[in-house]
Amino acid sequence: MLNTIIPFIILILVVVFIHEYGHYYFAKKYGVGVTDFSIGFGKELFGWNDKSGTRWKICWIPLGGYVKFFGDRNVFSQADQQKILNRYNKDDQKKLFVLKPLYQRALIVAAGPFANFLLAIVIFFSIYTFVGKDFTPGVINEVQKDSPAMIAGLKSNDVIVSIDGNKVKSLMEVSKFITMSTNEFIVFTVLRSNEQLSFKIKPNIVSTEDNLGNKINKRMIGIKIGAHNNKINHKKLGPVKALYYSINEVYFVSVSSLKYIGSIIVGKGDTSQLGGPIRIAKVTGQVAEFGILPFLSIMAYISISLGLINLFPIPLLDGGHLMFYGFEKILGHPLSQKVQEGFFRIGMFLLLSLMFFTTFNDLKDLGLF
Numbered sequence: 299m300l301n302t303i304i305p306f307i308i309l310i311l312v313v314v315f316i317h318e319y320g321h322y323y324f325a326k327k328y329g330v331g332v333t334d335f336s337i338g339f340g341k342e343l344f345g346w347n348d349k350s351g352t353r354w355k356i357c358w359i360p361l362g363g364y365v366k367f368f369g370d371r372n373v374f375s376q377a378d379q380q381k382i383l384n385r386y387n388k389d390d391q392k393k394l395f396v397l398k399p400l401y402q403r404a405l406i407v408a409a410g411p412f413a414n415f416l417l418a419i420v421i422f423f424s425i426y427t428f429v430g431k432d433f434t435p436g437v438i439n440e441v442q443k444d445s446p447a448m449i450a451g452l453k454s455n456d457v458i459v460s461i462d463g464n465k466v467k468s469l470m471e472v473s474k475f476i477t478m479s480t481n482e483f484i485v486f487t488v489l490r491s492n493e494q495l496s497f498k499i500k501p502n503i504v505s506t507e508d509n510l511g512n513k514i515n516k517r518m519i520g521i522k523i524g525a526h527n528n529k530i531n532h533k534k535l536g537p538v539k540a541l542y543y544s545i546n547e548v549y550f551v552s553v554s555s556l557k558y559i560g561s562i563i564v565g566k567g568d569t570s571q572l573g574g575p576i577r578i579a580k581v582t583g584q585v586a587e588f589g590i591l592p593f594l595s596i597m598a599y600i601s602i603s604l605g606l607i608n609l610f611p612i613p614l615l616d617g618g619h620l621m622f623y624g625f626e627k628i629l630g631h632p633l634s635q636k637v638q639e640g641f642f643r644i645g646m647f648l649l650l651s652l653m654f655f656t657t658f659n660d661l662k663d664l665g666l667f
Contacts (some may be wrong), residue, residue, distance in 0.1 A: 302583030305593060307360055309582050311337060312364040313414060313601045317608070321365040322411025323408045326350075331368025332425030338363060361575055367395040400623055407619045414605030415548055418598040422544035423537075429591060430534040431543060432468040438488070445520020447486075450499040452519075456488035457526055464550070469523060476501065476517055478554040480561040484519065503568070515568050551602050574656030590634035613638070613645030 314337055317600060327331050332350070336342075338357035365581030369386060383391065393398055395406070425431075436458040446639045456464045461475035462485050483498040501517040535543065561567030573581075578600065586593045611621040618641070626632045633641075 301587065302563075302579055305586035306579035306582045308577075309593075309597050312474065312597060313417065313456070313604055314338075314360075316413050316417045316601065317410045317604060318363045318365050320409035320411075320416075321406055322352075324402075324412075325367060325395070326338050328398055328402045328406065329392060330395045330398060330406065331390075332365055333370075334364070334366035334367055336363050336366070336446040369394045369396070400626060403622060404623050407623075408609075409557035411605035411608045414608075415552075417601045417607075418548050419541070419544045419660060421594050421598040421601075422547050423540045425591060426535045426543055427537065427596065428541040430532050431540075432470055433531045433533065434469050434529070436466055436469045436472045436523045437526040438521050439524045440522040442522075446499050446501055446521040447521045450486070450497040450519075451495075452486060452488065452497055452499070452521060453490065456490050456495075458486065458523070459489050459494060460487040461485070469525060472523055476519065478558070479517065480554075480557045480567065482566075483576040484517075486519075494653065515570060531614050539550050548602055551599060552606055553601065555606055557558050569655075570659060572656050572659055573652065576657065576660035612648055613641040614649060618642075618645055 318335060318337070321331055322335055324327075332352045335352055336357055337356045338360040339362060340358040340482055342355045345353055347353050350585070368390070372502050383397075386394065387429070395403065398406075436452055438447075438452060438458065441452050458472055460466055461472065462479050464475050466472055466475065479501075483500050485496055485498055487494060488495045489495075495658045499519050499520045503515050504518045506514060506516050506518075521621060558567055562569055562572075582593070582596060582600075585596045608615050608616040609620070611617045613621075622633055622638065622641075
């Protein structure tokens with residue numbers, strides 16, 4: 299149990315701290331007063347006050363966090379501006395978030411998710427620089443009989459060039475591109491006798507287990523791959539290339555995640571793969587047993603997910619605030635308090651529904667349903 303709980307808590311503490319510190323950093327940069335910096339929700343476990351009066355604290359429920367600005371009625375920065383003006387003197391008004399220029403408020407809000415993307419880039423950059431990245435070309439060693447790959451026309455000794463337009467630079471990317479594809483047909487481009495050929499393959503959805511023993515629905519086309527010419531090419535990267543591939547990985551994961559969510563919205567995606575804190579804790583504990591590098595990698599992917607989710611235009615999330623600022627820019631004034639509260643009720647319903655659904659999937663994954 300501790301092998302699962304401890305890695306999960308460490309991961310959550312890091313990615314949530316980085317997210318909230320993004321908000322905090324830009325808030326302080328623009329002179330906004332910060333009264334609370336909380337990791338977790340509920341009753342405070344321990345904390346301290348810094349010289350500027352900010353209360354830094356760790357709370358009972360480590361499933362998120364928040365930065366509370368001076369003068370906020372609540373942690374969502376939805377205080378009534380006129381009431382605040384009447385409540386504070388001119389010196390205190392300089393520290394109020396709601397009175398800052400629109401671009402500063404937007405940067406403060408957006409800084410949280412982008413701090414998560416930056417964390418992922420730093421992790422990938424460190425791995426590629428100090429450990430290295432695989433660049434072993436993939437070749438098809440075997441095409442299973444009557445498989446989607448055979449029906450489409452793939453053959454043994456085909457060198458895999460790209461999948462759905464994504465260049466395949468290593469063996470590991472073959473499985474990744476197939477798994478994360480949301481298209482009905484996967485486009486394989488291969489090199490055969492010095493000629494590039496493309497094939498459309500409709501994968502089978504197979505109930506199987508991943509490398510950690512978790513039940514998953516996996517897209518499979520029926521091929522076995524190996525290293526081209528049996529040569530492994532794993533090398534450390536210089537800073538420029540490491541940064542390029544790090545940014546590229548964050549971009550690919552973000553776009554693939556958005557495509558997956560889009561497929562769910564239109565009714566084509568596999569909703570059983572959606573998981574919540576329980577599944578994240580389980581997988582984190584399993585991955586941590588393999589060492590620090592796999593643990594750092596999953597931390598990077600969770601950080602990307604946290605940043606991406608928070609950019610969704612749903613009230614209560616950072617993306618919801620940015621949506622409100624968009625309306626404010628267009629209309630020339632903020633939405634009324636009543637309208638914002640209506641949006642927040644909708645956002646609360648959506649988030650609670652998502653939490654219920656992912657928790658059900660998590661419990662089902664544990665065999666409780």
